[in-house]
Amino acid sequence: MIKRILVTGGAGFLGSHICERLVDEGHDVICLDNFFTSQKTNVSHLLDFPNFELIRHDITLPIHLEVDQIYNMACPAAPGHYQYNPIKTIKTSVLGSINMLGIAKRCGARILQASTSEIYGDPEVHPQPESYRGSVNPIGPRACYDEGKRVAETLFMDYHRSNRVDVRIVRIFNTYGPRMHPYDGRVVSNFIRQAIGGEPITIFGEGDQTRSFCYRDDLVDAILAMMNGPDDFIGPVNIGNQGEFTIRQLAELVIELSGSSSELVRKPLPPDDPTRRQPDITLARERLGWEPQVSLREGLAKTIEWFQSIRLADYRPPTPNYS
Numbered sequence: 590m591i592k593r594i595l596v597t598g599g600a601g602f603l604g605s606h607i608c609e610r611l612v613d614e615g616h617d618v619i620c621l622d623n624f625f626t627s628q629k630t631n632v633s634h635l636l637d638f639p640n641f642e643l644i645r646h647d648i649t650l651p652i653h654l655e656v657d658q659i660y661n662m663a664c665p666a667a668p669g670h671y672q673y674n675p676i677k678t679i680k681t682s683v684l685g686s687i688n689m690l691g692i693a694k695r696c697g698a699r700i701l702q703a704s705t706s707e708i709y710g711d712p713e714v715h716p717q718p719e720s721y722r723g724s725v726n727p728i729g730p731r732a733c734y735d736e737g738k739r740v741a742e743t744l745f746m747d748y749h750r751s752n753r754v755d756v757r758i759v760r761i762f763n764t765y766g767p768r769m770h771p772y773d774g775r776v777v778s779n780f781i782r783q784a785i786g787g788e789p790i791t792i793f794g795e796g797d798q799t800r801s802f803c804y805r806d807d808l809v810d811a812i813l814a815m816m817n818g819p820d821d822f823i824g825p826v827n828i829g830n831q832g833e834f835t836i837r838q839l840a841e842l843v844i845e846l847s848g849s850s851s852e853l854v855r856k857p858l859p860p861d862d863p864t865r866r867q868p869d870i871t872l873a874r875e876r877l878g879w880e881p882q883v884s885l886r887e888g889l890a891k892t893i894e895w896f897q898s899i900r901l902a903d904y905r906p907p908t909p910n911y912s
């Protein structure tokens with residue numbers, strides 16, 4: 590059945606792919622974005638579709654819309670972006686969630702929150718299951734994002750318990766792919782941009798910290814499955830790829846796949862940088878029947894190809910922390 594669907598942060602990396610899928614499925618899609626970390630070009634190919642609408646709006650401010658489903662993706666996600674204006678980042682997670690939950694309550698809409706593995710902080714439990722409550726430094730430079738997202742989860746659960754709002758929470762682990770902002774400062778975008786530009790590849794710290802990288806198509810499959818999944822499964826659910834790599838291994842793979850001759854250089858490790866991260870996806874497997882399909886090698890090759898096809902000059906200047 591055709592639905593009216595709101596995607597906040599819909600012009601961003603993940604949001605734009607969600608919009609694309611939903612437009613393809615024939616839904617009436619409203620993409621709402623303030624373009625803080627994205628640009629219209631991510632969705633310009635959708636503008637001529639009669640079932641797609643683009644609104645420039647900031648979710649920290651109220652808005653009245655009539656919809657059946659909401660994907661709440663709006664929030665700067667890269668450390669350089671979310672630390673650029675940390676107070677605004679918290680407002681986006683907290684006031685933004687309250688505003689979107691208000692729409693869901695009024696319309697009886699189902700609402701999905703893009704939460705994050707960052708709510709586990711620098712984890713003492715490995716891999717991280719949903720039951721792990723995390724180890725976040727509440728006063729560090731990452732806290733605006735981590736604690737903002739933790740409060741957002743709290744708000745979602747309280748609106749669910751107090752007002753019976755139909756919520757879904759997904760905890761997304763590092764996801765990459767075409768349409769990442771080339772200057773967002775995240776490790777995959779930095780390494781690929783540096784490798785194809787012949788610049789030194791910047792390893793923060795020893796490079797033995799780990800991440801588990803999920804390709805965007807797998808992620809979008811899981812998010813759509815969660816939104817349209819069983820009525821009694823609200824999450825939180827971990828979504829990510831279990832393949833765990835050190836940052837140094839990632840750099841070596843990017844160099845190999847791009848045929849680059851870039852050298853590796855060391856930079857200081859940012860404060861509170863999590864030492865290791867790997868999702869336990871047992872719950873997603875059991876309840877959504879979902880399993881990532883794309884290996885890091887395959888996903889990186891596609892992402893490198895996309896980075897080679899874009900003009901960096903078309904992207905707005907980097908934020909100060911992009912490295």
Ligand code: NAD
Binds near residue numbers: 601627649765
């Ligand atoms: P992104 O920066 O490309 O997308 C975020 C979008 O939200 C951008 O288009 C930005 O302009 C918009 N936005 C930011 N603040 C806004 C506001 N106040 N009002 C309206 N729009 C606003 O990042 P992404 O990687 O696509 O992340 C999307 C969501 O998924 C975020 O909520 C992020 O926290 C979450 N997430 C992503 C990852 C990942 O690895 N990509 C991991 C965990 C969680």
Ligand code: UDP
Binds near residue numbers: 775779800912
């Ligand atoms: N990182 C790095 N070089 C870079 C950018 C990031 O070594 O140019 C490291 C960073 O210190 C972290 C990991 O890569 O350990 C992932 O960083 P990212 O910002 O992509 O995501 P997050 O830390 O939020 O998982």
